[in-house]
Amino acid sequence: MSKTMQRTSFWLAFAAIAAVSFGANGSASASAIKQTKGDFEDKFRQLDEVLPTPNVYRSAAGEPGEQYWQQQADYQINVRLDEEKRRIDAKETIGYQNNSPYILKYIWIQLDQNIFRNDSRAERSATFGSHPDTDLRGIDKPARISLGELRRQQFMTDNELGFAINNVENGEGQSLSFTIVGTNMRVDLAEPLAPGARTSLAIDFGFNIVEEDAVGARSGYEHFPDDAREGGNDIFLLAQWYPRVAAFTDYEAWTNKEFLGRGEFTMEFGDFEVNIDVPADHIVSATGVLQNPKQVLSKEQQRRLEKAKTADRPVFVVTEEEALENEKEGTSKRKVWRFAAENVRDFAWASSRKFMWDAKGYQQGGDVQPLVMAMSFFPKEGGDLWKKYSTESVIHTMEVYSRFSFDYPYPTSQSVNGPVGGMEYPMITFNGPRTELQEDGTRTYSLAEKRFLIGVVIHEIGHIYFPMIVNSDERQWTWMDEGLNSFLDGVAGREWDPSIPWGVEPRGIVDYMKSSVQVPIMTQSDSVLRLGPNAYSKPAAALNILREVILGRELFDFAFREYAQRWMFKRPTPADFFRTMEEASGVDLDWFWRGWFYSTDHVDISLDRVYKLRLDTQDPDIDWERRRQEQADKPVSFFVRRNEIEGRKTWVEMNPDVRDFYDENDRFTVTNKQRNAYQSFLEKLDPWERRVFDRAIAEDKNYYVLDFSNLGGLVMPILLQMTYADGTTEDYRIPAEIWRRNTKDVSKLIVTDKEVVSFAVDPNWETADVDIENNYYPRKIIPSRIEAYKSERGTDHISRDLMQEAKSKLKADEDSDNDEN
Numbered sequence: 001m002s003k004t005m006q007r008t009s010f011w012l013a014f015a016a017i018a019a020v021s022f023g024a025n026g027s028a029s030a031s032a033i034k035q036t037k038g039d040f041e042d043k044f045r046q047l048d049e050v051l052p053t054p055n056v057y058r059s060a061a062g063e064p065g066e067q068y069w070q071q072q073a074d075y076q077i078n079v080r081l082d083e084e085k086r087r088i089d090a091k092e093t094i095g096y097q098n099n100s101p102y103i104l105k106y107i108w109i110q111l112d113q114n115i116f117r118n119d120s121r122a123e124r125s126a127t128f129g130s131h132p133d134t135d136l137r138g139i140d141k142p143a144r145i146s147l148g149e150l151r152r153q154q155f156m157t158d159n160e161l162g163f164a165i166n167n168v169e170n171g172e173g174q175s176l177s178f179t180i181v182g183t184n185m186r187v188d189l190a191e192p193l194a195p196g197a198r199t200s201l202a203i204d205f206g207f208n209i210v211e212e213d214a215v216g217a218r219s220g221y222e223h224f225p226d227d228a229r230e231g232g233n234d235i236f237l238l239a240q241w242y243p244r245v246a247a248f249t250d251y252e253a254w255t256n257k258e259f260l261g262r263g264e265f266t267m268e269f270g271d272f273e274v275n276i277d278v279p280a281d282h283i284v285s286a287t288g289v290l291q292n293p294k295q296v297l298s299k300e301q302q303r304r305l306e307k308a309k310t311a312d313r314p315v316f317v318v319t320e321e322e323a324l325e326n327e328k329e330g331t332s333k334r335k336v337w338r339f340a341a342e343n344v345r346d347f348a349w350a351s352s353r354k355f356m357w358d359a360k361g362y363q364q365g366g367d368v369q370p371l372v373m374a375m376s377f378f379p380k381e382g383g384d385l386w387k388k389y390s391t392e393s394v395i396h397t398m399e400v401y402s403r404f405s406f407d408y409p410y411p412t413s414q415s416v417n418g419p420v421g422g423m424e425y426p427m428i429t430f431n432g433p434r435t436e437l438q439e440d441g442t443r444t445y446s447l448a449e450k451r452f453l454i455g456v457v458i459h460e461i462g463h464i465y466f467p468m469i470v471n472s473d474e475r476q477w478t479w480m481d482e483g484l485n486s487f488l489d490g491v492a493g494r495e496w497d498p499s500i501p502w503g504v505e506p507r508g509i510v511d512y513m514k515s516s517v518q519v520p521i522m523t524q525s526d527s528v529l530r531l532g533p534n535a536y537s538k539p540a541a542a543l544n545i546l547r548e549v550i551l552g553r554e555l556f557d558f559a560f561r562e563y564a565q566r567w568m569f570k571r572p573t574p575a576d577f578f579r580t581m582e583e584a585s586g587v588d589l590d591w592f593w594r595g596w597f598y599s600t601d602h603v604d605i606s607l608d609r610v611y612k613l614r615l616d617t618q619d620p621d622i623d624w625e626r627r628r629q630e631q632a633d634k635p636v637s638f639f640v641r642r643n644e645i646e647g648r649k650t651w652v653e654m655n656p657d658v659r660d661f662y663d664e665n666d667r668f669t670v671t672n673k674q675r676n677a678y679q680s681f682l683e684k685l686d687p688w689e690r691r692v693f694d695r696a697i698a699e700d701k702n703y704y705v706l707d708f709s710n711l712g713g714l715v716m717p718i719l720l721q722m723t724y725a726d727g728t729t730e731d732y733r734i735p736a737e738i739w740r741r742n743t744k745d746v747s748k749l750i751v752t753d754k755e756v757v758s759f760a761v762d763p764n765w766e767t768a769d770v771d772i773e774n775n776y777y778p779r780k781i782i783p784s785r786i787e788a789y790k791s792e793r794g795t796d797h798i799s800r801d802l803m804q805e806a807k808s809k810l811k812a813d814e815d816s817d818n819d820e821n
């Protein structure tokens with residue numbers, strides 16, 4: 001509806017109230033508040049009383065404050081991969097710059113590998129969800145444990161896992177004492193580190209790499225026993241692999257809450273130089289840029305890498321033939337791959353002789369990073385799926401994300417196939433989808449696997465923006481990266497292929513939002529009951545709704561980009577996001593954050609009833625005739641009708657000669673007394689009142705009063721659609737503020753020229769309304785299905801025919817597939 005038309009409606013609404021008022025002592029009012037005493041909850045209460053007080057580090061606008069600071073941690077690491085032992089041993093030197101205003105006596109280091117120890121806090125606090133039970137027939141049902149879980153337990157028993165920390169010293173070679181506390185380590189400094197001062201730590205460490213398929217981690221090795229090489233080959237994905245300095249922040253000091261497996265991490269930015277010593281036939285992908293291509297690549301491969309920079313489609317740097325050749329043999333020779341990365345908050349790498357490698361330059365333009373090398377590393381198992389889509393998806397992601405945030409600031413952007421389903425690190429991501437080897441030797445993939453590949457690459461590359469550059473803390477607030485990133489991967493996904501369901505549509509989260517397993521989005525990540533919907537799809541859908549329904553694309557995109565640019569290479573908290581989105585859009589969103597992020601309310605707006613009202617003319621010759629007609633339109637008593645059907649005559653009918661005045665004049669008969677009263681009513685009106693009244697009577701519009709109830713508790717705009725008698729429709733959007741004085745029941749007056757035949761709330765499913773059946777007035781019949789089924793006999797121990805079964809012969813191994821038992 002246009003703005004002009006809205007204003008007209010409000011003006012007329014006032015006229016209607018005034019007219020009604022004359023007949024009812026001025027007491028009727030369309031804005032009357034229905035309220036139960038003591039039942040009021042202010043869903044629009046401002047959020048500042050919940051958010052941290054703004055200070056010199058974080059402003060009330062949601063910007064980094066004038067004294068914002070963050071630490072810097074630079075790393076030089078030499079690491080050696082022992083393929084046989086599936087182990088790495090390394091030495092790192094950390095340069096630590098204290099930019100905080102505080103004196104530090106110790107430095108906390110994250111040791112995420114320690115989560116795999118049998119005595120870790122994560123392992124000891126794991127709960128078990130299956131119990132033995134008896135069903136209604138009294139038959140015992142055992143508890144269940146998956147073979148995967150048994151495999152995990154066996155792996156953790158058989159292998160010594162977690163970091164071996166051999167030595168910690170400072171830059172002067174002085175040994176430092178350290179204390180390991182689960183997945184963290186406190187290193188006591190020889191001298192307190194003053195504000196502005198720099199120190200260095202050298203740590204010798206090593207660990208046995210976990211088998212990803214056995215323990216389900218963010219990194220690890222995968223074994224391929226069927227490769228041509230005797231003993232098979234491995235893919236190694238190394239992440240969370242070196243002792244990493246814990247973040248020290250203005251909002252939480254040391255972020256040393258123990259790693260329990262879900263809430264990932266936040267880190268400090270810094271520069272990395274990493275020398276990776278691997279078998280000479282391995283291909284290595286890592287955060288940063290390869291510094292010594294001449295030592296590790298053939299001349300031909302270097303030429304291909306150069307050609308890829310300006311290619312239209314990805315160019316193979318290491319071809320499938322070369323990868324297959326590498327797969328066959330193995331070598332005892334070694335090569336050192338040297339990588340450097342600037343201003344990254346982490347470093348990950350992958351290594352395997354199985355990798356082929358394709359690359360394509362993304363010509364981004366601009367001053368920051370005009371050329372980005374998009375690259376993919378994958379084994380033959382990735383097949384055509386990876387050849388076609390991985391590197392292209394990497395580039396598509398950067399194109400869309402940069403539009404919403406900032407130019408991609410790094411020189412490389414990589415997608416590596418391995419055993420991890422999907423995980424992100426700066427400039428490098430691990431992505432799991434594969435092709436399937438068929439009996440005829442070809443490799444095929446399902447539509448689901450194709451969607452998974454494109455979707456996961458977009459998602460993980462997207463994470464390089466959030467949280468690898470916009471450095472939020474997932475250990476506290478998973479939604480800040482998973483939610484923001486899922487929202488944007490949905491935007492990018494829809495721009496890739498809108499026929500693929502990207503999992504961020506409002507309608508997709510309604511089952512979760514009405515469920516009993518929902519917890520507020522703001523819940524700390526390890527305590528969330530259902531991580532997928534809580535950290536990914538609900539915040540993504542909420543942001544989608546914020547963009548498309550509440551703010552509109554222009555305001556949302558401006559504010560979101562402002563957030564991304566304010567906080568790139570810095571560490572935002574939820575308050576910084578909430579404040580920036582409000583401050584930059586100019587729209588009060590406290591009710592939105594409260595409802596969507598701090599509560600478990602859901603959206604369920606019901607259109608309970610609709611009244612159609614006609615403005616009284618006050619002229620008795622018109623109004624009383626209308627009332628007479630209304631009376632005539634009502635059904636007469638059915639029991640009176642039954643008397644007529646039976647042919648029963650009334651006394652009056654049987655005695656027609658006995659009639660009087662009231663048989664000719666009903667109660668709607670107008671006399672001059674009423675006509676005089678009407679005249680004096682008109683005379684008492686002020687000139688402006690008379691003009692208003694006469695116009696309203698002349699226009700004789702349709703007045704509809706709609707009663708809404710908020711059954712879900714979440715206050716939301718009401719997206720109303722009217723269908724007129726002539727078949728046309730019109731949208732009328734009511735802002736969420738309609739609920740500000742009564743969050744449960746509100747009524748709205750809608751005035752139209754044309755007659756409305758039906759109203760619908762949110763007909764396009766934009767708001768995640770969980771019950772759409774109560775969105776229609778009049779209601780609709782619900783189309784659905786019913787299925788006939790055949791009853792089956794029970795198959796438990798007492799139902800089986802033991803007499804017959806006892807006759808079965810024992811089968812040889814090869815035909816045990818056709819087991820008759």
Ligand SMILES: [Zn+2]
Nearest residue numbers: 459463482485
């Ligand atoms: Zn993610």
